[in-house]
Amino acid sequence: MTSPHDETHANPEPAIAVVMASLSLGGRRVLNAIDLECAYGHVTALIGPNGAGKSTLLSLAAGDVRPDTGHVSLAGRRLEDLSVAELAAHRAVMPQDSVLRFAYQVEEVVRMGRALRDLPPARDDTVVTESLRTAEIEHLASRDAMTLSGGEQARTTFARVLAQETSILLLDEPTAALDLRHQERLLRSARALARAGSCVVVVLHDLNLAAAHADRLVLLADGGVEAQGTPWQVLDAGRLTRVYRQPVSVLTHPRRHCPVIVTCDAEGDDAEGLAPSHEADNPMEASFPS
Ligand SMILES: Nc1ncnc2c1ncn2[C@@H]1O[C@H](COP(=O)(O)OP(=O)(O)OP(=O)(O)O)[C@@H](O)[C@H]1O
Ligand SMILES: [Mg+2]
Secondary structure (H helix, E strand, O other): OOOOOOHHHHOOOOOEEEEEEEEEEOOEEEEEEEEEEEOOOOEEEEEOOOOOOHHHHHHHHHOOOOOOEEEEEEOOEEHHHOOHHHHHHHEEEEOOOOOOOOOOEHHHHHHHHHHOOOOOHHHHHHHHHHHHHHOOOHHHOOOEHHHOOHHHHHHHHHHHHHHOOOOEEEEEOOOOOOOHHHHHHHHHHHHHHHHOOOEEEEEOOOHHHHHHHOOEEEEEEOOEEEEEEOHHHHOOHHHHHHHHOOOEEEEEOOOOOOEEEEEOOOOOHHHHHHOOOOHHHOHHHOOOOO
16 A cells, blocks of 8 residues: 655654543533544554444544544644645544445545545556555446445445545444455554554454554543553453453463453353453463353
8 A cells, every 4th residue: 555644754743632622412421531642653443332432532533523622633733723625634534334325436436535635646546546456346446336235335435545545544443344354454454554654543343353453442431531552451351341341351362462352151250240350461361261
């Protein structure tokens, strides 16, 4: 994939800075005093239960929603100071609902990522072709996007995001509709972009994908940041059991040596009061209850 802008390496500001941001919707506080920085060069995964505020936080970072209090900056500039064109030059967004509702060809949809930017057209064909290839949808290029399967549509939307060539990518559950291979491929592409200097923020429900592919995890619960840090720091069995109200154990991936989360039955010792365990402190001792 084409490298993102070189200036990202030179910019000392965090790609995304959310400062004491709170937001109420429909009379309910959905984000509560969020303080968060996301760096260039990293994949940051937002995790947390349904309704925790992940998509709302991503919308805040995208500039689609304004906080009631606090503020958000991209590359050191307050969102309210950025024009629509400047926003599109900074960040690309893959929404949680990426259903394509218009009868465009797949290639046209991907090309729309370019149209959002004021980019010299000379590279358009190359970038669109690369984006189609990365998402493994070259064979679908001339298909009506509305006739695609759910996973094919998601891959088309991801390719559109890639074609936008921004240094900040905001992906809301991009793998939810994807098969195993394409989950891995998409997140490997995200990692490659981060290694090349981009800031990737990805909402994931699959904690194992988050553990395997993210540099940093942010666990949201009830509109607040419950924990943030490396996968081993955040994916503590006791914390996850409490936040998700679902007993889990934390094992070690046999090859990747990252955490692996397995759910457990709600009976027996593990479910006893959803008591915290400290398996993640000593990953090699983590065990799955018999
Ligand atoms: N326009 C709205 N009016 C009222 N409540 C809203 C509105 N938009 C979102 N909410 C509420 O804000 C909370 C956070 O929503 P959000 O979509 O950010 O959750 P999420 O963490 O992305 O959840 P999921 O994992 O289900 O996608 C939810 O309780 C949701 O019902
Ligand atoms: Mg969501």
